[in-house]
Amino acid sequence: MLKLHSTLSGELEQVVQDESRPLRMYVCGPNLYAPCHVGHAMSYVLFDVLRRYMEYRDIDVQHVQNFTDIEDNILRKAQEDGVTIDELAEEHIARFYDDMAALNVQRAHEYPRATHEIPKIIELVTRLIEKDYAYEVDGDVYYRVAKRPDYGKLSGQDIEEMLAGARIEPGEQKENPGDFALWKAAKAGEPSWDSPWGPGRPGWHIECSAMSLRYLGEQIDIHGGGQDLIFPHHENEIAQTEAATGVEPFSRIWMHHGLLRLPNSTEKMTRHLGGLIPIDDVIQRWGTDALRTFILFSHYRKPLTFTEEALDSAKSGADRLRTAARAAEDASPAGEAVDAAPYREHFIEAMDDDLNTAIALAALFDLAREINTARDEKRPIADAQAAMLELAGILGLTLEDTEAAMGAAPFIELLIDVRKELRDAKQFEQADNVRNGLEALGIALEDTAEGTAWRQG
RNA sequence: GGCGACGUAGCCAAGUGGUUAAGGCAGGGGUCUGCAAAACCCCCAUCAUGGGUUCGAAUCCCAUCGUCGCCUCCA
Structure with missing residues (x-):
């Protein structure tokens, strides 16, 4: 209730x-x-x-x-x-x-x-x-x-x-x-x-x-x-x-x-006083999931202070959720699948209590940890990931890469292939140049047993 | 002056009477890796201050200090 x-x-x-x-x-x-x-x-x-x-x-x-x-x-x-x-x-x-x-x-x-x-x-x-x-x-x-x-x-x-x-x-x-x-x-x-x-x-x-x-x-x-x-x-x-x-x-x-406060100030943000931060500026810099996570990290009835550090922190947190929710399941998973039910219950209990989104998010982070552990152990995680996306969706989090990154996907894949050839030839210095170059563009590479994955970082 | 909130780790923040005070970020130490990244494991607070109530308080009461919102056109 x-x-x-x-x-x-x-x-x-x-x-x-x-x-x-x-x-x-x-x-x-x-x-x-x-x-x-x-x-x-x-x-x-x-x-x-x-x-x-x-x-x-x-x-x-x-x-x-x-x-x-x-x-x-x-x-x-x-x-x-x-x-x-x-x-x-x-x-x-x-x-x-x-x-x-x-x-x-x-x-x-x-x-x-x-x-x-x-x-x-x-x-x-x-x-x-x-x-x-x-x-x-x-x-x-x-x-x-x-x-x-x-x-x-x-x-x-x-x-x-x-x-x-x-x-x-x-x-x-x-x-x-x-x-x-x-x-x-x-x-x-x-x-x-x-x-x-x-x-x-x-x-x-x-x-x-x-x-x-x-x-x-x-x-x-x-x-x-x-x-x-x-x-x-x-x-x-x-x-x-x-x-x-x-x-x-x-x-x-x-x-x-509660009202949002200005950075470097303890006073609320209001259009009368100037120094405002437009919504699209924030979304361009940190992304929608990060902004929503920042907002939902605290209880709605308390005032919240907008700082770059807090947005950075929220972005890192949202990225963590995204990584867990989107990571590929092992090709032939075996063993006990992750059961998302206890986390769902925790989530609902928190939300029922005057929309305690901070605890609801904590439940998602706990679920993320269990998914990551199970993935390392090559156990089934797909169902738990689906549950996680559903719960995150209630908070309006898509946990998706941006469209810009999706559009660049074919080119990124190509560079990953090139880098693989360099690595196979033990030309690590040049391989690292590719990786560093992509990182500078906001794309992080991750080498796994199944190959190289990429994500927005 | 009136009314209403708040003060918890380096930062953000949950918890409002009872096992070892959630979670995130940052940091330190490991595992993994060609090196990384990600991930995983371990470490990191006694709750603004001073009294009081209670078997027991971050949680209740009082006081003090500090911060904020509203008191006519602001989400």
Whole structure:
């Protein structure tokens, strides 16, 4: 039984699928004003692993992730670049899909965009006004926080405390400093949509509520995102959605992960501050398996620091798994075959316990050792290797050589033949030149009793 | 100031009351090899500090020091 920690209850909650429908998972996606960085990769890889594992455990998942394509940063960036917000969004959505493919992240079932959901947003705001949870002032619509006694339940904040510290920006006409905008009246030059309150645009939090309601219904099973979204974003989503539907809790489980920190710093990575690391840079240098291994080496609720050393270490580890999973079995194996069952059980036990990927990986490393030992002893390993690839696949690890290396395979084989002739002639110096030359290109040769194998090193 | 986390070997990191504190990386010593590489074997921590609770604590409590996140637009 899979259990996940919920921020709302502070405890482990059982993940169970309602028999009448798929399990509903909503993950907060990016705001589309800049490319995604490694911190986003960490988030999306985590939820990808969660989904893959749930599916492995025969849970049918409906996975929705939003694109927020209207908010202050996007308006500002579009203006700076002299493009429309739509053009800006399209550019970053295309890049997002490329990044997800490179990360081996499975596509969500739906990727709704805020600006494509305006009717649903207006409907939701209207309902909140009707229920007296929201009020309109000069074309702005605000959520009335004080009407919700349990406001703050997710972040553990006390409403009185928060209101004491909050401020009203100039030009805002809130009843209460803690109130937040559901709808913002259009300013000159900004894109806007017609609404019962005049032309305007949605506030920051409302789009997620609207999209979640439209694509997943009034109550969902898992709502996820980074810990930086707990307040105010998710707190406000809960307030809006529960007020509008009367259904509590809006999401059974609120799942939040720790944030990635910058190298040479102890602070989190964020696009506001610069110094970001684009996802494709990391994948080009270390590879997808290494990046995913780096992320999964620690528990998702803890912060993680991005360092080159840690990525190198993760890459070496991933290579070790790949070597064990891909090594050729002896031509005529004999003796006791490796039994992967105990490792599979260990893996499942770890994953069930709030997605303990560090222990799940440890189980794979233990299995790798046993496979390697059995291979040395010429015992059957193929079944165990298949099990290993299956379990690694749950973590989204392919344990494959890159396409570039695969494309070069015929040439590498040719050089191996040449080197063999040199070795047979005891011309070791020249043979070593071939090997060293390949190594410089990232190809390592390994001489075995059956001949010479090569791999990416 | 409020709320929430965290501090385990050279590095990353699991473990949250009870056999010898997972796993990875790096390092040292072996086996194998023409030499390597890979692989395998062996070695490498008493858990920030100080108290306390307990038969027993890295695990619970208190204090101290240090670090981080959130407290309105960030995964």
